[in-house]
Amino acid sequence: MSDRIFIEGLWVETVIGVYDWERSIKQRLFFDLVLATDIRPAAAADDIDKTLNYKTLSDRVIEFSESKSHQLIETLAEQVAELIQTEFKVSWLSLKLSKPGALPRAKNVAVYIERGNLREPTT
Ligand SMILES: Nc1nc2c(c(=O)[nH]1)N=C([C@H](O)[C@@H](O)CO)CN2
Numbered sequence: 001m002s003d004r005i006f007i008e009g010l011w012v013e014t015v016i017g018v019y020d021w022e023r024s025i026k027q028r029l030f031f032d033l034v035l036a037t038d039i040r041p042a043a044a045a046d047d048i049d050k051t052l053n054y055k056t057l058s059d060r061v062i063e064f065s066e067s068k069s070h071q072l073i074e075t076l077a078e079q080v081a082e083l084i085q086t087e088f089k090v091s092w093l094s095l096k097l098s099k100p101g102a103l104p105r106a107k108n109v110a111v112y113i114e115r116g117n118l119r120e121p122t123t
Helices: 020-024 042-044 055-067 073-088
Strands: 004-015 027-036 092-098 108-118
Touching: 004 055, 027 055, 027 073, 042 055, 042 073, 073 108
Parallel strands: none
Antiparallel strands: 004 027, 027 092, 092 108
16 A cells, blocks of 8 residues: 655754753754555545544644653654554654754754554455
8 A cells, every 4th residue: 555645844843952052942843754544535535534634643743742852853753653653543654853953064964764564455
């Protein structure tokens, strides 16, 4: 099953970083998400309840990310991937988490992960 929902450039503002100066400010991070989901039932019925609601999912990612502080972008990336898999029953996802303010001489830094399995329907 190759259907995907994309959420690109979803930003959050949160306490993130390993240095003292980072513990008292909020920094902007960006999520790029690719979510495996079969869109056919929703498309056939034109029914939001039969698909992965990207609004609901985005709101949850924002709420989770902004309600906690972390040192590493790795930690937040892993926790958000876990949340999406468990709460939204997404069998496979990729997640890129960018921290563009991290390095003065780099445009961006990011971690990229893939989690889960791509289940092919048995026929
Ligand atoms: N692999 C990582 N390296 C670094 C991280 C990180 O989250 N993962 N974080 C920092 C600092 O917080 C940095 O963003 C401040 O500029 C350094 N290295």
